[in-house]
Amino acid sequence: MIEATIATLSDRGFSRTTLTEVARRAGLSHGLVLFHFQSKDNLLSETLDYLSEEYRTNWQAALAEAGPAPEAQLAAIVKADFSPTVCTPDRLSSWCAFWGESQSRPLYQARCGANDAHYNQTLEEICARMNAQYGYASDPRRTARLIRIMTEGVWLDMMTLVEPYPVQEAMDTVFAGLSALYPRHFGPVPAAQGTTP
Incomplete structure (x- = not known):
């Protein structure tokens, strides 16, 4: 039912998502969906909890595998935002539905x-550790905000363009921003290969 809700949010947006449409997509009766969630508000709350936990688990797992170097952790946390677990058209549209209404x-x-x-x-x-270990002088709070805005902005771009670019291009775009913030640790993306450092 949660996956059906995510798909419905993606297609119809927040206000036009209904229990009836979610039930239809899930192949269930309206009564069964109503029995489990009691209301559209509860269903949307549970869906948001699911998406939020999925996102948290994804980036924390990537961070845990990155090792202690701050540049590796930064790369891991950015790459996690473009993993197939969280970066799908339906999930991006669902996040935007919650953000936009x-x-x-x-x-x-x-x-x-x-x-x-x-x-x-x-x-x-x-970001503070990048400063301490490597002599960068940026404000960690503002730098972190820029990184978050780059990722969220690319997510929006991927959804709203008539011909959205692929996930690899999206990730490369954010890494191009990282190279401006931390030029000694994140170089420009090679134009010929289009690969991420």
Whole structure:
């Protein structure tokens, strides 16, 4: 039912998602969906919890595997945002549905605020370590914000363009931004190969 909700949010947006459409996509009766969730608000809350936990688990697993070097951790956390687990058209559209509808903002803040704060703090700490270990002088809070904005902006770009570019191009775009922030650690993407450092 959650996957059916994600697909419905992607196609119809927040306000036009209905229990009836979710039930149809899931191949279930409206009554069964209503029995499990009692209301559209509950279904959307559970879906947002699912997406938020999926996202948190994804980036934390990538970070745990990256090792202690801050540049490796930074690369891992950015690459995690483009993994097939979280970077799919339906998931990106669902996130945007929650971000974009004014009526969903209180729900988003209540359900995702703590996870977002933890992500932001982690990113700031990595940026501070880049300064301490390698002599960069940028403000870690602002640098972390720029990295987050680059990723979220590329996500939006991937969804709204008539001919969206592939995930690899999206990730390479963010790494091009990283190369501007940390030029000694993230070089420009080679034009011929289009590969990420």
